[in-house]
Structure formats: structure tokens, C-alpha cells
Amino acid sequence: MTPRVFLVDDHALFRAGVRAELAEHLDVVGEAADVDEAITRIPAARADVVLLDVHLPGGGGVEVLRRLGPAQSETRFLALSVSDAPEDVIAVIRAGARGYVTKSITADELADAVRRVAAGDAVFSPRLAGFVLDAFAGDRSPPVDPELDALTAREREVLRLIARGYTYKEIARDLVLSVKTIETHVSAVLRKLQLSNRYELSRWASDRRLL
């Protein structure tokens, strides 16, 4: 089944570009240019995946997630941005996005990422993987909640390979695991990123505000 995609981006030119690129792979069912449009149109569009720009007039992608979040359990969000500022990335992930990709991604990779998010998995760009490794590497203080505040060795390994530009399939082959297992690891990292109360995580994001 082809996933239904909804685009939220304040630049009409970019929406048109993404729409053209995705049209052959996916079913683009709607567009919105700001937070208010997104709030009113997304529920009606019954999209599987919303491609959400981080910077939007009216509060940004975080605001869309915050206002729409609980009502839209069947719609998943993938952040797509030109902003590489870690605090923006972390904020949108913590608000509930299932992943983050930059706009330099190729059409094929984007289509692949959308399908993955539609299937309930998480998607990390190499840069986000680097962010996460950096954020969880910083300190040596014992984690308050070991379940959420530290990465396992395997998760680190997977993130490192993502940062090196490997696809899930390549990672699976490299580590002699199934793609499904890799997806599970990445989803676990996403959950930690969303739920961990690590002080370092927020401090790290604000320290690195200007990357």
C-alpha cells in the first residue's frame, strides 16, 4: 500500500519540488503553509505521514505536534528541515516526530524514509545519529534511569553506522542482524531521546545551539 503523505512547509517552491519528487513513489494528499492550516487540514486528509518543516510561521513544527499530537494517533510525523540546529532537532523529536531528515536528502531516500515512518519505525539522518551519539556520550555521571538515560553498546554501534552513511540494510548485513532488529534498535533510541530526562540532553542542545 502506498503511504499517504501530507506536506507542511511555508515555502511553496519547496512544497512543489517535494511533491514532484515524491509523486512517482508516494501519494501526496495535501499541503499546508503554516501552523493553522496544518491544524485544520491534516485531520481531514487522513495522511499516514506528515512531512513537517521545523520552522513555520505560527510556532513551528513543534507547535503543530503539540496541538495535533493526541488527536492524531494514526498519523506519524517526519521532520524535514534545512535547520541543523540541535535544539530545533531535539525539540521536534521530543514533541513526537518519528524522525528527522535534512532537505539535502535525495528523492529515493526521502521516499524510503516516509515508508519507514509509515510502518512505525524511526528515521535518523547521519547528522541526527551524530547528534545523539554526542548528546549521550558527554558525561560519565551514572544515569538516573538506566532504561532511558544511556545507550546500549549495540545501539551505539547502529547509530555509528547510520552516521557513517549506511542504510538499514547495509547495517544489518554489517552487524549480521535482521533489518527488523536494526529498526527496533533505532526505535529504542528514538524513545530514549523522547522520554529521557537527562539534564545533559537539554544542556547539550542549548550548548550547541549554534552548530
Add this chain to the structure above:
Amino acid sequence: MRRSSDERRLSHIRDDPGRTLMCARGLHAIIPLVHLPGLDRISRQRQGRVIAGVCAGLARGLALDVSVVRLGMLLLSLAGGFGVLVYGGLWLALPVDDDPAPARPVHRVDDVAALAVVLGVMLVLRAAGVWVTDAVAIVGGIAAVGVVLVWGRSGGTESPARNPTAAVRIAVGVALVIVGFIAFNVLTGDLAALGRSVIGAALAAVGIALLFGPRLARLASDLTAERRARIRSEEKAEIAAHLHDGVLQTLALIQHRAGTNREVAALARRQERELREWLYGSPSSGVTTLSSALTRELAAVEDDQQVPIELVIVGDAPLDEPARAMVAAVREAATNATRHAGGVRVDVYVEVDDDALTGYVRDRGAGFDPAAVPADRRGLADSVVGRMRRAGGTAVVRSQPGEGTEVSLSMPRRRP
């Protein structure tokens, strides 16, 4: 580059109308300027001035300590107000110079000589009857030394907290001023009680103004500077919020739509990189860390080869020998990868931990069979592997036909 454009943008803030240079076309147009052989032209100077910059200008022109010149001027004022007349005359006569030649080194012996001249002039004036009472002169002299000590050579603009010598100097100065005023009240005890208390109050007010005036002025100018800095960063944040998003979006789109036109894509990517660096770059633009060196080197490779390079760095390290070797090896591997990547992105990942620097350079080109290495790839293996080995690290080239190539680099960090 970035800094100079910043300054251009700020010049309109800095050049407020109050500072417009006003060249006095008064007396000095008629009277030839004092110009002694071997000395700089004497002029008034706004920088470091207290009143009109006469003393600051004299000190620079005569290569004297500005504190000595100020002390001399104050002492001469005790001689029936002679110093005030000299000051006023020079104020009118000397031109303003906002961009003086660099100050020459000050010799202590010149300072002592200048003070001797001042004392000599005072004695002559005393003999000529241009004088106050001896009591006032002595007490005033003590107070003058105190005031000059407090104001220091920079017009009270240095922070005592940051400079212990300044703190001691200020403490001694304050003590001298207080001693001076008390002595004055004691020595003029024959004045009527009313007059004494009025004069005392006036003197106290003057003393307080002299002691704390420069500090208050400095506080005010600090606040202005802070406000300017804030306006500047707000301005930049606003540009970032409203303008950059649109421009970055457009540049991203151009890269997407450039298709096989690598030149266009590379141009857009370069513009994007430069804008990003300007917007998000740290103000200290020196290349002193592994990450800044890698960013710069790989940007150069990107420009040369017109292939996008995605750089991810975890951690950072100072640019020491191992880091330099890593940067050089990554650069070489990346240059090679771009030639084989077929225009598709090259991924570079560098990680810093306590023991080692690790780097990976990956392309998604045709790849090759390591058992039958093509000649150009042999060159890569030899040069990168050889370079890393000489620097005490290792390099491994991994490739399969159809799978692209990855060069793994590892370099132990120097133990501190």
C-alpha cells in the same frame, strides 16, 4: 570575511552623530603649532581624555606618562590658577587628532624631569606673587597627587577587581584626597564657622565627584556598549529567523533540481555552506580544533571536486599532531572518494574519544575488488595507509564491486 561584513553592518550604529569629528579652526590656524625636533606633533586627543584631551595629547606628544602631565597641570593650577589658564589656552590652540600616531615608549627620567620643571615654574610664580597661601598649596598638592592616583593613566576606566595594582593605587589616592581635605579644614580653622562648613561641604561634594565621576561615566558607557552588542545579536537572530530559512530552502531546492549539472549543484551547496557558516559559525573564527579544520578542508574538497560531502563529527579535540594527521588523511581519502562517487554524496564520519580519533570516508561509487586493485586505488591505499602508518595510526580500505568503498582511519591520541 564574516567579521568585516559584521563591522560594515555595525558602522552606522557606532558612528553616532555626537562623535562627528569637529576640527577646530581656531587659534591654531594662526599660531604655528608647538613642534619640537624629535617630538610628535602635539594635539588634543579624545581617546583617554578626562576633560578636553589636552593632558592626554601632551603626554603622547611629549612622550610622558599622562598621570604626570595631569599632576603637573593640577600643581600649576595651585599657583594662582596658572595651570587653569595654561589648560584653557592649549584647549583653544591645539587641534583635535582622532587618529594619532602610536604612542612612543615613556621613560621615567622624562617624567621626573617634567615634574621638576613644574616645581620650578611654581617656585618662580610664587616669587612673582602669583600664588595662593603656602598652606593651601601644600594641602592642594597632596590632594592633587591623590586625585591623579585615583584617576590613573586611563581616566578611571580600568576595573580595580581585574587589576590589583589599580586597587592599591586607588586606595592610596582616596586616602591622600581625604587627608588633603581634612588638612585644609584644619589649616583654615581661622575662617568663620559658617564659611568653613559651607566650604567643607562644597569640597566634599567636589571630592566625591572627582573620585566617583569616572567610574559612573564608565558604567554608563559599559551599558551603552552592552546595549549595542544586544541590538547586534538580535539583529542577527532576526536575519537568521526570517531570511536564512528561505534562502537555505531555495539553495536546497536548486541542489535537488540541478539533476546531472554538477556545477550548479556544487555552486548552490557552496553558497549554502557559506551562509550556514556565517549564521551559525562561532565568533572566534580560528582553526584551532579538529572539527573546524575538518570542516574547512572538506569544504575545499567539495569546491574542487563538485561532489557533496556530508560531514558528521562526534566530540572534538584540539588540533594537535594526531589530529592534524587525521585531518590530512581524511582529506586525501575524501578527495579520492569524490572521484569515484559518480557525483553522489560522500559520507565522512569522525569520532573523538579519550584514546583515539576514528574516521570513516565512504563513497557509493562502483567499488572494486580488493584482490584486483585498480592502479588508481592502489595509489589511495599506498598514500593514505602510508601516511597514517608514519603518524602512528592505521588505515583500512574496504570495498566490493557495486558496493562503494569505505576507508577506515584510526589514530591514537597523544597522552597528556
